[in-house]
Amino acid sequence: MAAMAAPQAPVVQQPVAPPPATYSRGNQQVAVIQFGAGSAGLTANDFAILQRVAEIQRTNRATVRIVAHAQQDGSGSSADQVARANYEISRQRALAVANQLVRLGVPANRIVAEAASDAEPAFETTSARGIAANRRAEIFVDF
Numbered sequence: 001m002a003a004m005a006a007p008q009a010p011v012v013q014q015p016v017a018p019p020p021a022t023y024s025r026g027n028q029q030v031a032v033i034q035f036g037a038g039s040a041g042l043t044a045n046d047f048a049i050l051q052r053v054a055e056i057q058r059t060n061r062a063t064v065r066i067v068a069h070a071q072q073d074g075s076g077s078s079a080d081q082v083a084r085a086n087y088e089i090s091r092q093r094a095l096a097v098a099n100q101l102v103r104l105g106v107p108a109n110r111i112v113a114e115a116a117s118d119a120e121p122a123f124e125t126t127s128a129r130g131i132a133a134n135r136r137a138e139i140f141v142d143f
Contacts, residue, residue, distance in 0.1 A: 012100045024115060026130050027065065027141060027142040028140060028143070029138055029139070029140050030052075030053055030056060030139055030140065030141050031052070031138075031139040032049075032136050032137070032138050032139070033046050033049065033093075033097060033136060033137040033139070034132075034133075034136050035093055035135045035136065036135070037132075037135065039089075039090035040087060040089060040093045040095075040096045040098055040134075042097070042100060044120070046100075050097065050100050050101055050139075051104055052105060053106075053139055053141070054074050054100065054104035054105055054106050057101070057106045057110065057141065058061060058106075060141065061110075061141060062142055063142040063143075064101060064106060064110060064111050064112070064140070064141055065111075065112045065113075065114070065137045065139070065141075065142055066098055066111065066112070066113045066114065066137055066140075067091075067116050067137065068090045068093035068094035068097070068113070068114065068116060068136070068137040068138075069090055069109045069116045069121070069122070069134055069135065069137070070086040070087075070089040070090045070134070071086065071095070071121045071123075071125055071131050071134030071135065083119075085107070087115055090115035090116055091115040092135060092139050093136075094113035094115050095113060096137075097113070097137045097139065098111045098113040100134075121134045122134060122136075122140070
């Protein structure tokens with residue numbers, strides 16, 4: 001499905017972490033958003049998934065935690081350049097999800113967005129399928 005147009009300006013710049021007590025009751029993964037290579041664009045299907053996440057947040061007054069990943073999305077002449085590029089696309093993915101949740105009514109102070117290291121892929125990285133599976137944002141609700 002084609003990516004939707006990017007928002008005019010980010011709504012969430014630096015999410016504010018909630019008090020530590022918010023995490024004490026546990027968390028549950030509620031969604032995974034997959035991205036194309038080098039992309040932080042959300043699709044219509046992603047918007048529907050995030051609408052449901054926003055409903056869960058409103059019902060439970062929970063904190064939404066987004067952990068975005070990239071694997072081999074960056075290009076450059078050195079491993080350091082690739083790692084920086086992967087971090088940047090992970091950050092953009094986390095912010096794309098966070099910004100859409102804010103647009104859907106989730107308070108920005110109830111969102112924690114993280115860019116995960118590409119040094120710890122969740123799926124094998126020896127195939128195109130494994131690399132693609134690592135291009136994701138995992139969404140948790142901390143109750």
